[in-house]
Amino acid sequence: MxxxxxxxxxxxxxxxxxxxxxxxxxxxxxxxxxxxxxxxxxxxxxxYDRVQVAIFLCTQDSLSASCSGAATDADKAAIEQALASPPLSQYVSEVEFETSDEAYAQFQEQDAELSASVTPDQLPESFRVGLEDPERFGVISESFQGSPGVEQVVDQREVLxxxxxxxxxxxxxxxxxxxxxxxxxxxxxxxxxxxxxxxxxxxxxxxxxxxxxxxxxxxxxxxxxxxxxxxxxxxxxxxxxxxxxxxxxxxxxxxxxxxxxxxxxxxxxxxxxxxxxxxxxxxxxxxxxxxxxxxx
Amino acid sequence: MIRFDDVTKTYDRTARPALDGVDLEVSRGEFVFLVGASGSGKSTFLRLVLKEEDATSGAVQVAGKDLRRLSSWKVPHLRRQIGVVFQDFRLLPGKTVFQNVAFALQVIGRSRGSIAAAVPEVLELVGLEGKGDRLPHELSGGEQQRVAIARAIVNSPAILLADEPTGNLDPTTSLGITRLLERINGRGTTVVMATHDDDIVDSMRKRVVELVDGHVVRDEHQGGYVTGAIPVVPAPEVSVDHRGAAAVDVPADGRPVAEQGGGAR
Known part of the structure; x- marks a missing residue:
């Protein structure tokens, strides 16, 4: 039992x-x-809270068709003006301008070894544009791709x-x-x-x-x-x-x-x-x- | 207390009904022997009373409740009014006599205090005083059946069903067990005992209901295992043509036995 x-x-x-x-x-x-x-x-x-789209400006070495030497102050002002006014302003939540020095500093932070082989002026200046709706990347891209002084528009989400x-x-x-x-x-x-x-x-x-x-x-x-x-x-x-x-x-x-x-x-x-x-x-x-x- | 109206029970796999058009009434406080060969429907009758099975057709009433309309969550309450005893005792081998009896009260949520009071009392009633600490295998068959009876009645049920309680016991012990059931009956509990122990049925002279192939063929008060003076009417005729508990045997002088409760010898 x-x-x-x-x-x-x-x-x-x-x-x-x-x-x-x-x-x-x-x-x-x-x-x-x-x-x-x-x-x-x-x-x-x-x-997405940070920056979604980077508008990289021409440097003096840029080979892109839209570039003829480094972007001028007038180019930058035109871009800034375009972002701040309708119809684009409704898509944009914030705009930051990153100088070559800032870009270099960040590069150094991320990879000190590699950054030693470049100088700040080789790195492009850029507008970092935050979007209300990250999916509307196409609007910014179409507006600025090929504009004077713009080398490339990159949707940084693509990296991720x-x-x-x-x-x-x-x-x-x-x-x-x-x-x-x-x-x-x-x-x-x-x-x-x-x-x-x-x-x-x-x-x-x-x-x-x-x-x-x-x-x-x-x-x-x-x-x-x-x-x-x-x-x-x-x-x-x-x-x-x-x-x-x-x-x-x-x-x-x-x-x-x-x-x-x-x-x-x-x-x-x-x-x-x-x-x-x-x-x-x-x-x-x-x-x-x-x-x-x-x-x- | 128990009332069957034209009850038929057919198990899915078999074509022939286990109970076929049974009409039967057991009053409060009665002692009834349910006799018949194996497979005659005695156990099915008991299972229907317990609502372990539902009748295929007809009405079963137990303790004033129509079992057809009793929802499944109320079935436990029905069963608390019914005690059951089996041929094979069904004790828990690892538990003592006391624990076996107490188990029946524990699982319906009785307090420890009321269990401690009720169990010794019922053990004394069944004649097992002082044996509460024994384990079932240390007891004789008769004593084990007394434990089972104690467990069945410890909750003071209105009805006690016994399914061949003496089937595993010798004649003397069997008589003792039956006398115990009679004593319990004397305290007001309705007792239905299914058996094919003819000696016991003959010696007790109680009401006898005989089943053959699912039909009630005989219902005698103070009857024997086989009917005495009265020839058994062929089964199919009786059960098909008649209804009601009385409609079974009529003695030679013509008085309906079951209704008057006497005389059938």
Missing amino acids: LSEIGIGLRRNLAMTISVVLVTFVSLTFVGAGALMQQQVSTMKGDW EPFFAVLNAATAGSLALAGVMLVAAVLLIGTTIRLAAFNRRRETGIMRLVGASSTFLQLPFLLEGVIAVCLGAGMAGAVLLLAVDRGVTGWLAEQVPAFDYITTTDVWATIPWLFVGGIVLASVASLVSLSRYLKV
Whole structure:
């Protein structure tokens, strides 16, 4: 008799561990997807808040067709005038002028070694134009591309687009993987509860006969599922914290310091949702399974 | 207390109904033997009373409630008014006698205090005083069945259903168990005992309802396992043509036995 209970318990333990592990992996992917999206929006917000379009002016060495030597003060005044008056002014939120010296200083900051091989006057002066709507880059580009004194109009978002594309693809990938794992988790929880109900059919049979309510009957099984999922969510949270702390804050932010990155604060904000999602998932899976295998 | 009106129960897989047009009424405080061969529908009858199954057609009323209209969340409340005992005792092997009985009260949310008061009392009633600390495997079959009975009645149910409670016991022990059920019946609990133990039925002279292939073929007060003076009317005729608890056996002198509650010997 005792060995029977022991066997049942061991089998159940293995099932519980597998539920924990599967939810751990699936919630890790869910969390990773959520954090990558947060990274994308952090970067977008950061970048869009700053400057979207750079109007690079001609330098004395410029070879572009629209350039005949360095841009003159009259060219600059014309550009500034155009940005400040209708119809363009409605698209523009702010305009900054960056001198060659400022550009050189920033270059030095980013890459001291490379900047040593250029002089400030080789770097173009530029208007940095912030847009009300970053998507309306085309208006500025068409207005100034080829204007006197303008060498090139660059949408600086393009620099980030490939990066966003990678992050978006990774998000989609991890969410797809998470979806598959979550389906596995739901099925596994259902099976586990079915097994547990079978193993305890003697007790539950008596409970039903003496009139235990369905809550009393089903709650223990429900709680088992929820506890297992919470363990999985906790492990997923720990892994995400570790990954962001070591991988992003501790490594990526040092290697590529130009951007803002998500921090463990963002992870802490994400973790409760992993728990909520996991608990909802486990409850639904449990109740569906219980309504089939543990009727009153 | 229990009332069946033209109740038919057909399980999905079988073509033949387990119960077929059964009319039966069990009054408050009655003691009824439900007899018949295996597969005659005794267990189905009990399962319908417990609403473990729903009747395919007809009305089942238990303790004043129409079970067709009883929503599933109220079923536990119905079952708290019904105690059940089985042939195989169904005790929890890891729990002591006391814990087994207390379990029935714990799972319906009784307080610890009322459990501590009720359990020793009921153990004394079934003749198990002082054995509360034993484990089921340390007890004899008769004692185990007494534990099961204690568990069934500890919540003072209005109805006690016993599904072949003596099926695993020797004749002497069986009689003891039946006497215990009679004593419980004497305290006001309606008892329905399904059995095919002819000695017990014969010795008790209680109301006997006989089922054959899902039909009630006999309903005698103070009956025996097989009917005494009265020949058993062929089953199909009786159950198809008649309705009502009384419409079964009529003794030689013509008085309807079941209604007058006597004389059928």
